[in-house]
Amino acid sequence: MPEYSFLNLSPAEFEELTRDLLQQELKIHLESFSNGRDGGIDFRHCYPKSGEMIIQCKRFKDYKSLYSKLRDELPKLVKLKPRRYVLSTSASLTPKNKKEIFDLLKPFLKTPSDIYGKDDLNNLLGKFPQIEKQHFKLWLSSVNILERILHSRIFNQSSFEEDHVKETVKLYVNNSSHTTAKDLIDHFNYVIISGAPGIGKTTLARILSYEYLANGYEEFVFLSESIDDAYALFREEAKQVFLFDDFLGKTFLDKKLKNNEDQRIIRFIEKIKKSENKILIMTTREYILAQAKLRYDMFENDAIDIAKCVIDLAQYTKVVRAKILYNHLFFANVGEDYIQEMLNGKSYNKIISHPNYSPRIIQTIFTPSVLKTIPVNKFIERFLAFLDYPESIWKHVYENQITNFSQIILANLMTLGAPIHFNNLKHQTKVFADKHAVKYGITYSEIDYNKAVRELENTFIKTERDSIGTLIVNYLNPSVQDFLVNYFYEMPDYLTDIFGSAIFINQFFDLFTLRETSPLNKKGRKSQIKLTDSQIEIIVENIVNNFDALKSSRLKKATFTNTTNFQWYAEKCTVYSKISDIMGSGLVTKKPVLESMIVEKFQAAIIPQAFHGDDQNYYISIFLNYQDQLDFQDTTLLKAYSNTLSNLYDFSEFLRLKDSLAGSFETFVSKDEEFLDSIKDIVEFEAENAEDHHLEELIAEIKGVTDETGLNFDDVVQRLNEKWEDSKENYESDYDDDYERYATITDVSESQTDISDMFDSLK
Numbered sequence: 001m002p003e004y005s006f007l008n009l010s011p012a013e014f015e016e017l018t019r020d021l022l023q024q025e026l027k028i029h030l031e032s033f034s035n036g037r038d039g040g041i042d043f044r045h046c047y048p049k050s051g052e053m054i055i056q057c058k059r060f061k062d063y064k065s066l067y068s069k070l071r072d073e074l075p076k077l078v079k080l081k082p083r084r085y086v087l088s089t090s091a092s093l094t095p096k097n098k099k100e101i102f103d104l105l106k107p108f109l110k111t112p113s114d115i116y117g118k119d120d121l122n123n124l125l126g127k128f129p130q131i132e133k134q135h136f137k138l139w140l141s142s143v144n145i146l147e148r149i150l151h152s153r154i155f156n157q158s159s160f161e162e163d164h165v166k167e168t169v170k171l172y173v174n175n176s177s178h179t180t181a182k183d184l185i186d187h188f189n190y191v192i193i194s195g196a197p198g199i200g201k202t203t204l205a206r207i208l209s210y211e212y213l214a215n216g217y218e219e220f221v222f223l224s225e226s227i228d229d230a231y232a233l234f235r236e237e238a239k240q241v242f243l244f245d246d247f248l249g250k251t252f253l254d255k256k257l258k259n260n261e262d263q264r265i266i267r268f269i270e271k272i273k274k275s276e277n278k279i280l281i282m283t284t285r286e287y288i289l290a291q292a293k294l295r296y297d298m299f300e301n302d303a304i305d306i307a308k309c310v311i312d313l314a315q316y317t318k319v320v321r322a323k324i325l326y327n328h329l330f331f332a333n334v335g336e337d338y339i340q341e342m343l344n345g346k347s348y349n350k351i352i353s354h355p356n357y358s359p360r361i362i363q364t365i366f367t368p369s370v371l372k373t374i375p376v377n378k379f380i381e382r383f384l385a386f387l388d389y390p391e392s393i394w395k396h397v398y399e400n401q402i403t404n405f406s407q408i409i410l411a412n413l414m415t416l417g418a419p420i421h422f423n424n425l426k427h428q429t430k431v432f433a434d435k436h437a438v439k440y441g442i443t444y445s446e447i448d449y450n451k452a453v454r455e456l457e458n459t460f461i462k463t464e465r466d467s468i469g470t471l472i473v474n475y476l477n478p479s480v481q482d483f484l485v486n487y488f489y490e491m492p493d494y495l496t497d498i499f500g501s502a503i504f505i506n507q508f509f510d511l512f513t514l515r516e517t518s519p520l521n522k523k524g525r526k527s528q529i530k531l532t533d534s535q536i537e538i539i540v541e542n543i544v545n546n547f548d549a550l551k552s553s554r555l556k557k558a559t560f561t562n563t564t565n566f567q568w569y570a571e572k573c574t575v576y577s578k579i580s581d582i583m584g585s586g587l588v589t590k591k592p593v594l595e596s597m598i599v600e601k602f603q604a605a606i607i608p609q610a611f612h613g614d615d616q617n618y619y620i621s622i623f624l625n626y627q628d629q630l631d632f633q634d635t636t637l638l639k640a641y642s643n644t645l646s647n648l649y650d651f652s653e654f655l656r657l658k659d660s661l662a663g664s665f666e667t668f669v670s671k672d673e674e675f676l677d678s679i680k681d682i683v684e685f686e687a688e689n690a691e692d693h694h695l696e697e698l699i700a701e702i703k704g705v706t707d708e709t710g711l712n713f714d715d716v717v718q719r720l721n722e723k724w725e726d727s728k729e730n731y732e733s734d735y736d737d738d739y740e741r742y743a744t745i746t747d748v749s750e751s752q753t754d755i756s757d758m759f760d761s762l763k
Helices: 011-026 063-080 095-105 118-127 129-134 136-140 143-150 162-171 176-188 201-214 228-233 249-254 261-274 286-295 302-306 318-331 336-346 348-352 359-365 376-388 391-400 404-416 422-435 446-456 478-488 492-501 533-546 575-585 592-604 615-629 634-642 648-671 673-689 692-709 714-733 735-746 750-760
Strands: 043-047 051-058 084-089 153-155 190-195 219-223 240-244 278-285 308-311 461-465 471-475 555-559 566-570
Touching (some): 011 043, 011 051, 118 129, 136 201, 143 201, 162 201, 190 261, 228 240, 228 261, 318 359, 359 376, 404 446, 422 446, 422 471, 422 492, 446 461, 492 533, 533 592, 575 592, 575 615, 592 615, 648 673, 648 692, 673 714
Parallel strands (some): 190 278, 219 240, 240 278
Antiparallel strands (some): 043 051
16 A cells, blocks of 8 residues: 655645545545635535535644644534535544544534545555556655665766655646656657756656656666766666766866767667667757757757757746746745735736746745745745846856857847847847957857857747748847846946947947936846947947948737738838937937937938838927928928828828918818818728727717818718717627627636635645
8 A cells, every 4th residue: 555645745736636536436526616715615526415515635744733723624614514524634543533533523524434534545545546646746755666766776876865856756846848758758768858047957857767767767877977977887688767967068068078979979869769678868958959969960860859858938837837836835834924925915926927937946036045035025026036137047158158159149139129030130240240350259150140049049049930931039038138238237348349330220229228327127127228428429420420321120020810920020210210219319418419410311301202100200200309400391391291191190190290380281281182182082991991999989080180171071970970879789789798708708717716726725
């Protein structure tokens, strides 16, 4: 019979085990209820004629604590009045204990046999071994299995420390990466687990190793530095698990691999694939594997990708994230005041939904030496601040584990912003490298650029294609930009060099400010970098000398109706958008030369031919700001501008010229026949194509057009009013059905309910 204590399971996990066992034993279906709001019910079964049976699960270490809790539960049972009450507990119970509980809770407890203590549950696990296997976290921690793991023949590692094994198993949360890795091992006998730092690669590798050792594998070989030990310790007759943790690691980064080391690794993989009693588990950071493929042809072997399990945070569903946090919170033995802080306002939701969520960060903050430095009333604030800026992870990789060329790409990417077209990033990197080759010790080549991008991919950046195949570069994680901004804040000379070679106007503005104090984000980290006087000089010089050539690297995303297709497209960079960027930066007040340049450039484009994007808004703002310094004819300007109008929003922007051009404007909009005809066409088109939800707003807009131009649109307004009335009737008649559909969609998801219930169980 198994001999589990069940104390390595959290309360939520203990409930799941109880449910599975009692459904099998009692041959009934059990309804599940919220962990934290059960009102005395964890599970329920309703009998057709004789009422309901309720089941409660109590995870306690000893009988005394259990009995005290049950006395507090008695009023709930009196209120519920169940036909039958069943208790499941992790505490070890004697016959005397069971009788005391029975006497306390009768008549709801019909018989002492409805009390399932630790021994009873272990008996059921022996009776239903398939359930034991389903709860592999429980199974891995059993005395027999743990003994098997701890007493495996262990090579190149002093031993498996029992406490470390127990701790790893206790905190582990099963997820899809485990299933993927197991499937790959079943097919190929090996797996390469790759991913970003701190994502859980080594933990998964350890869990897999424990599993195979518990399932009959006899020897564990831990590999570090070189594959040589794998060959030396390979025994044909033995069932062996090889774990090569960070198999390219520092050996690869600090110096070249030993002679033929790459070939020997690949050959060992092939050897494992052909074996019937060997398992090889390898871990590496994704960017290091990318580097290895670039440097060593052997790592381009198809096998590397075929059996590669990439751990991505996208695989961590919200529930998995919640369970990881919950397990650390529960098993860290933190005080009740810390737990209450986590429960207040459901603060756990902010953590598990945080874009920088990382198991390593969660683990670190619950380290006793770290936790003891955090006052209770600052617990959530500090927790979120750590997530906001996990600098220690990115800084180490940036400074020690990527090439100089890759560092330069990231520095330029910070000023450019992401997402960005792959070729735009390449172009900017080339200009910078060519201009500063000696200072930074680099020589640009297409090969080096592509190598560096592949090195950075899946660590700092990711590349992806839109539906038409356009390749773009984005940050892998939002915290990458946070790190870069705060890192380069301390490196003004580096930034000055980038500004001097910048070919995109947004490089000067999007992440930089003239304020005396750099703005902070909500968590106290710098969100922009204050420009120095010397940087301002370089920026102004670049703008003045290269205004016409400067472009924009900003991207916008267009999605296609009723499809999953999308397209990234570059923001149209026009004289108006560039001037708007300069005006918005505040540089003009510091450098009068910019004002002269703006007037000159706008004067040349004062008669608009066409507008793109937000050009109408930019144009009018520039015109109103510098009108007194510009040379133009009112009617000519109004005529040219009016020819760009294509909808009523454009007309509303056009009205901003009314006050500044006074009588000329009023005469033009009421007398110019070509203009009035175009307005009629616009109104008719928008009325014909208006959607129901826009009708009320459109009617008001058309009435405004009448007020400004004197045009009569009574028939159009009447038509739209009738359509609006019909749409309101249809809306009201369909309201109930629509509400039901809407309610179904927007109701709290099952996963969110599960998360709330799980954390409420800590109360």
